[in-house]
Amino acid sequence: MLYFMNDYSEGAHEKVLNALAKTNMEQHVGYGVDDITYEAAQLIKNRINKPDSDVHFLVTGTQTNAIAIAHFLRPYEAVIATDLGHISVHETGAIEATGHKIIEMESKDGLLTTEMIDAAVSKHADEHWVLPKLVYLSNATETGTIYTKSMLEDIRKTCDKYGLYLYLDGARLANALTCKDNDMTIEDIADITDAFSIGGTKNGILFGEALVITNSQLKGNMRFSIKQRGALLAKGRLLGVQFKALFEDDLYFEIAKHTNEMATILKNGILELGYELVTNPSTNLIFTVLPNSVHRKLSKLCYYEAEHPFDENNMEARFVTSWATPKEDVLELLRLLKELNE
Amino acid sequence: MLYFMNDYSEGAHEKVLNALAKTNMEQHVGYGVDDITYEAAQLIKNRINKPDSDVHFLVTGTQTNAIAIAHFLRPYEAVIATDLGHISVHETGAIEATGHKIIEMESKDGLLTTEMIDAAVSKHADEHWVLPKLVYLSNATETGTIYTKSMLEDIRKTCDKYGLYLYLDGARLANALTCKDNDMTIEDIADITDAFSIGGTKNGILFGEALVITNSQLKGNMRFSIKQRGALLAKGRLLGVQFKALFEDDLYFEIAKHTNEMATILKNGILELGYELVTNPSTNLIFTVLPNSVHRKLSKLCYYEAEHPFDENNMEARFVTSWATPKEDVLELLRLLKELNE
Amino acid sequence: MLYFMNDYSEGAHEKVLNALAKTNMEQHVGYGVDDITYEAAQLIKNRINKPDSDVHFLVTGTQTNAIAIAHFLRPYEAVIATDLGHISVHETGAIEATGHKIIEMESKDGLLTTEMIDAAVSKHADEHWVLPKLVYLSNATETGTIYTKSMLEDIRKTCDKYGLYLYLDGARLANALTCKDNDMTIEDIADITDAFSIGGTKNGILFGEALVITNSQLKGNMRFSIKQRGALLAKGRLLGVQFKALFEDDLYFEIAKHTNEMATILKNGILELGYELVTNPSTNLIFTVLPNSVHRKLSKLCYYEAEHPFDENNMEARFVTSWATPKEDVLELLRLLKELNE
């Protein structure tokens, strides 16, 4: 069976796994105050050119979003996000579970616009409404689209106008920053946002997200929030080891380049074969329209997500490439898509 | 440097690490609904002789306690625990953060008695008080003591008298069940409690706790709570692989036997040398009294926790053995304790 | 100045005030377990023909909604409501503050349809989403519209299909049940819903909402939730006295009839004068379009809410009648609307 289900189907990149094996019997103090974790944090601070930022290593994306947002906000403050944002739909209400409302703005492509922020803020008049205080973006978005630098700068200006924090969920940040349409660096992300995450789980490590906080007002006592939410790993150095491996030789970006290249080959191949794309993704999430007959046959030969019926005769299907996707598999999938449609 | 700091200083037992390496490039569906995780859960259900129980794999102990307790209770219901319980003092108020009060009963040795439960319940008269609804035990306790079977059965009876759930935090369950003073099996634990955890982090795996729910009233929709709290690992099979390794040949208990043996050698040696113990532990946490002069010298040769001054002239120190502690290190520590005290 | 700002501008109906004065120096036990409160609850149980229902008296509407919903739901369960629902927009995120997401369905007139419930449920597939569990309606709605009996029965069927609770916010229930378009009795409301509130604050008493629970699965330990949320009034009998006055001779409905009659006169008069209505309300909230010139002059002679610009030349204005609105004031307002528009 081919496998285009998602980008977290395999374990870890071999460099990461080797680093874990190599350090396995070392003895380190617990809870992420060990030397390796310190070095990993330093590597990231250097890479983003923010020596004064705080870097924390967490286990899952939902955890990272919920802990960061709950730490940053007062009880009556709310988040502005799109209705496709991961926190809006795929985290079982984790943000609301911390007491905060998400003001969900309708979006077709997963991108939040300054108009949406304006609209959300202007509607929330007084203390009978929640107080919008934080803008949540994901880059890449849940539909595979990305923000350009000017889009992000405009959002920053809008945030400043209203006194909003800007938080960027980077679960697929590597994919965003290494794709063809991208015009930003990770330094830009660090410059423009107040805090952001650097996703590892979907980019070659066993598990882990780095939370970067650049706005010094948001930094204080974060480790209390991490521990309180059960996210402080006893063997914290596991996160340090993995992120150190990712950031030692820019492996983080190298991995994602491969993922994106595989996605580009797949996307172009799909278009050439005459299939329709549902969105126009810049990264590794490819939503396409499969005739039901093709879907029926293909689903016995390849794992992928059948999202929902596109119309009576077609299925919307999602193909995802990963750091571990071999080029042969992409070509084989294209071959099948050709053959099964004939 | 010798290392008796804690039982989570190293990575994973080699069998566990090998299992992770061997399955690394396998492709599995995410979020713990893969085959390996299923097999691991089955192994545990068989081992505890409860085919109808639910087994969930989580990442950290604090997470496991908070998710289980918040899932089991209604907003106004409270937990009864000792004032030394892990949830009372070492989890940054994680339980209260989910809205539930802990009724903390004073205890010298970390063990909760039926008298304490009686006292807690009788004090809470009506709706002006929280409603006690769950008893929290840890076995082994935070001071290294353990419950006997008759103690646990009496607590069960008391719980039944008042309609209380009985939850057992098994972060160090393996140590409890393999020590000399123990008279219980893991089947007993499963029979007597409503839910309990099987700690992996402190017993040879990289990370992970298994949450076992035997009371069918408490099972429903637990995966929602796990996801909402950010504890549903994308690569859930990592937990499955590790727990499968632990429970395939009773490695779980074999590992802990070693830990306890090392602790017994250390404890007896310490007593022979004329040092005083603060508690009388059955497992691997040894609290002892070091003259300040010994402490000053030893702390340059060995890592351990200096808890707090015992009195003017002495320090209370905690030595912890682990699955990875070599016998040579224990003997070397005893040698130093002898030499430095002369 | 005329006053059409809202229906809670004055104190209490004289019968209510007299009852408070008459009982003022009586000595009663605290916290709502006194005889008068008991009698008031009995009056309501009789009136709705549900002797086994539970009736609790609370202080504010936001409090009532938040306490009821948080009491009924498990942490991962969510509410389905319209995006105009009071809990969605005018309660400062009180529901989310208890940890529960509101799934907001777009509505033009404030009414929730079975199609919206179907859509909300079908979107929420698994444990990565919150679990829809309770449908929230307000009757009358926030735009002055009402549900018919067949609408409510259809919603009940849809709730049963999905295992959802049906909760009705009756902050303006009296207005709904006494208006011309209504075809339901308060017995119907009690028959069809699982729980509902009977609003007093906007219908002639100083403050107070009665929460009625008919579904016995939802009743248990509600007084714990009420006390925990700070809603258990020390002098609980104040609520008993007021609701007893309201339900002794159906004063509750008599008051609302007047309110609605005043609204009907106003609405018809406005239409006759050629003004446009924004919605077609059945009860006492009349949203109309005022030319800016009229608004500028009228706002110096009458209090009302200028919602927001309707377009460049017009303002959307809200006029509200109450139990205390004299007919002369309605006629005088109509006179002004005529005069100022000439």
Added chain:
Amino acid sequence: MLYFMNDYSEGAHEKVLNALAKTNMEQHVGYGVDDITYEAAQLIKNRINKPDSDVHFLVTGTQTNAIAIAHFLRPYEAVIATDLGHISVHETGAIEATGHKIIEMESKDGLLTTEMIDAAVSKHADEHWVLPKLVYLSNATETGTIYTKSMLEDIRKTCDKYGLYLYLDGARLANALTCKDNDMTIEDIADITDAFSIGGTKNGILFGEALVITNSQLKGNMRFSIKQRGALLAKGRLLGVQFKALFEDDLYFEIAKHTNEMATILKNGILELGYELVTNPSTNLIFTVLPNSVHRKLSKLCYYEAEHPFDENNMEARFVTSWATPKEDVLELLRLLKELNE
């Protein structure tokens, strides 16, 4: 029947009731931004000599404590209080329900000492513990004792040493400040604390507590918290009217003086009759020891609280005087206590 059950058995002082009646048909804007509420707040600011303080009017004491504390603290911050504090035992875990742990220090007389604060802070070492951030006092305490000025000043110094906020629950502040043993003014309270409440419910009004915030760091956006917790009364002016009546001619203190005088007569009479007091109260809560034979007879003639058996032969009973207690009733109670014991 005589009535010494509590100090909230009657309605309101006649001046308060008259003020409510007199303003009943006035039309005011809702939610406490009306002129009367403004005047009441000004009266309090003048009386405490803090023109820059913020004054909010709330409905119940539990509500006031929970809203204030949750507004002041970050999620991982905790409260230090005695184990007899109202928030510790009589508010159904309202503080924990907002996510915050109460560090309960054992106290015999309900008074918190600087030693207790020192002990609580020194125990909470790092991010594995909650972070103590707010000291909660009640004055008068739940046992009728009071703080002297030097006690309160010492606590303030201790708070400053550790960066703790000082919050004083004044549910019975009037009783504390008008009793014989008191050496403080309400200006002192305002000078020394960061925030405190002025209880109305137990001192002559129907319901209501004023929350005073003097520390400007704690003031921001409090109305959002009040609304979110369902505590923003639609007819907010009801609180304004009542507190205006209380503070127009120092009625607040005059009322309490009477309460205390009645308590003093009762206390001295009880001692003269040879009964034992359980505590040595300065205010209006008198805990005394009644032989069972006396209790059996007295309880048919007088309402009071039988706390719990004092020993085999005696009952601990609580007598409470109020603003409405007539001197005749006190004398009659003393007569009965004499007669029944003969």
